[in-house]
Amino acid sequence: MKLAYWMYAGPAHIGTLRVASSFKNVHAIMHAPLGDDYFNVMRSMLERERNFTPVTTSVVDRNVLARGSQEKVVDNITRKDGEEHPDLIVLTPTCTSSILQEDLQNFVDRAQLDSQCDVMLADVNHYRVNELQAGDRTLQQIIEYYIKKARKQGDLDTTKTEQPSVNILGVSTLGFHNRHDCTELKRLMADLGITVNTVIPEGATVEQLKTLPKAWFNLVPYREMGPMAAQYLEAEFGTPSVDITPMGVVDTARCIRAIQGILNVQGAAVDYEDFIENQTLHVSQAAWFSRSIDCQNLTGKKAVVFGDNTHAAAMTKILVREMGIHVVLAGTYCKYDADWFRQEVSEYCDEVLISEDHGEIGDAIARIEPSAIFGTQMERHVGKRLNIPCGVIAAPIHIQDFPIGYRPFLGYEGTNQIADLVYNSFTLGMEDHLLEIFGGHDTKEVITKGISADSDLNWTKEAKTELNKVPGFVRGKVKRNTEKFARDRNISQISLEVMYAAKESVGA
């Protein structure tokens, strides 16, 4: 047993359902007790989804337990087949029902006899893998199923498309900014003259899966979902894949160059160097941000980065290489894939932390006292308590990760968004300057809160006027610092002199 207050990655069935419900016209049946079916709530609420989530729970209750669930599960599969005519029904248990040790494959085989659609059991171990691993596995399983089916039916077309083409693997529902990333990647591919053969699984039909071998290469933007599918396709058809996350100016360029290499090996003659240079220097604002006076003030500032492998690794590199920020600690909760992470970030940061324990990360943040955190909702919460700003860069997902406006993290527009995120996460420019003048971030011994809240100290008219000249966004801090100074010295009346003395004292 483990005492747990917080989970960075969800249970396995969430990963399976994310993949299944990303596909068009695929239905999932959850074999689970009442209350385990909150995936529908998450999808409907977080994605603000207009359609009914294609997941139905075959409810396990006391009666079902007593009688055995086969009949009910099989009935529900065949019923859904008749009601919605999906192409595929994926059956998944949850942590709870998986311990019943039923022969679910047999349920599926039985249901298949009476169903028009394909029926499949998502094959994951619910106690050994988490949401991310299960998602990766289910995606590979569905692809393999349809490749084999097509091969059997003899309609597997492995001839490559005439023009360079790509499969984008791993974009799914309830993924961190995945939809926006996908749009951005499609734009990028269009700019590079590459046809998008398929995007899997989001918005794809299972029918499209047999066309996967036609693509010249697979693009796997996320480390958490897609690598297994890409490995399978490489093993089966020799399709090469690019697994460099195009996040940040430098890695986007690296990703594009890797694509260029792969295409040229296959007989294309592409040269993306001009494109990269133009995007980097003139289109994306991120490189210019790095040179701007704003970013200059970031030099040497301390940051902590924590998240999933993809985003934490990419963010660490962006902060260090592209903005000159000192990443003291980079960490991930993807323990199962820790080696990769270490390899990616160890040359860019002082410490690497691999942990699923939010307390450990919280303690590390408290110890390091960075100027900013780039983490998950949990680190944002820790930051709030410690008064350290936090930019959210990774799942666990939250309603705020599904903005209505366009906010990709990948590609060149992604670089702009990240620059904004970084800029807004640090206190910068004018504000920074004023804070230094008036004594910095004194948040530990704040005695009164708010600008006019019940102060026991009197401000003279002149001092008040002077205080009002201080820009609004730092006025509260200046007031608090001055009052603290006065209180420490038993001064009850704050005059202009006291105010300046306070400023000098803090400056000294």
Place this chain on the structure above:
Amino acid sequence: MTVAQDQPNALNFECETGNYHTFCPISCVSWLYQKIEDSFFLVIGTKTCGYFLQNAMGVMIFAEPRYAMAELEEADISAQLNDYEELKRLCEQIKRDRNPSVIVWIGTCTTEIIKMDMEGIAPKLEAEIGIPIVVARANGLDYAFTQGEDTVLAAMAQRCPTAAEVKTEDKEERNAIKKLLNFGRQKDEVSQTDSEYADHPPLVLFGSLPDPVVTNLTLELKKQGVQVSGWLPAKRYTELPVIEEGYYTCGVNPFLSRTATTLMRRRKTKLIGAPFPIGPDGTRAWIEKICSVFNIEPQGLEEREAKIWASLEDYLELVRGKSVFFMGDNLLEVSLARFLIRCGMTCPEIGIPYMDKRYQKAELDFLVQTCSEMGVPMPRIVEKPDNYNQLQRINDLQPDLVITGMAHANPLEARGINTKWSVEFTFAQIHGFTNARDILELATRPLRRNNNLKDLGWNKLVKETV
């Protein structure tokens, strides 16, 4: 359906035993940990349970000081580890870190399936670590959503002390409600006010309500000379009400049938079966029923109710003649439907996860009475509804308002059907005379939104039809 047509004055019950969605009963942790201030809730379950509380209920990070998951891992499931030792390790850590007055173990589906002997382990461990451990099996195999609270209160009912068990010096501290109502007055004045109460056997109310509502209902009864000796649960575990054989008990929520049964069978109390104090009509009926049991002639209730209704007129205009469909989620459906029918609405269907016809009898009778007085057809009551079938019925009926769980709200809205989350009624303060306005505030919000946006023509936001 035919039965209902033959007997227009009888309710028609069906059990669809379908595939339906409600929140997991372990969600009760999210409000009970706030209510019982010196408690610690330990949910013994899997990642699936934890992720639910974290992501769907959004509990975790805010509840951290008084709530945790005991996450069962592979070795626990395969019985390679000793449950007693594991729970002891966790509870000792909780004692060290938080030192609560009580640890509530919330059992889940998984502890049911692996047959963890929580009831056997708890007394031993309790003796060993010196903190009371209350065991509640809030699992989804047997219960839905709000019934989780029922399992916790039923377990706590067994822990309420008898008068003999309470030392005299504790007595004053224990009677927190009385103190609350006395607003810190001196003892002489207090004994004077005691005479405002009629002479009746002690009454204990059960159901977890926010403190202002507890005060409000206690005062409503005080106005009639009825003294509430305690509430289950109290603000603190150490202040659980004294319960003796022969005490009267009355519930404030429709989902507390196990607690009611436990109080009757185990603690030998007498249950007052009343409609629930939801809406001015329900509140009046609830008070009247309690008064009638104690032979008290209620004073001014009719006027009180009429006054509340008059004050609701601006909302009533919006709902009169409109229809409301309950998909079924929190077991408050019958009470809410009865109130909304009294407001002038019609209700074709009340979906409900579980229906205890005995515990809800007074409420069901009141529903029948309300329907006949308002001259509207009886709703069809569907237990364990099938959500897919319900969506077809909603599509046919096109009700003006659907009260539903969160999973169906956005898709229904996209199809031009107004919805309100049932969960909002679980968390809002809806009990008593004055809170009737809050129920209507919630129920009319989609209708008012429509009035504001009506000229835009944005009704159907999906291309295909349902």
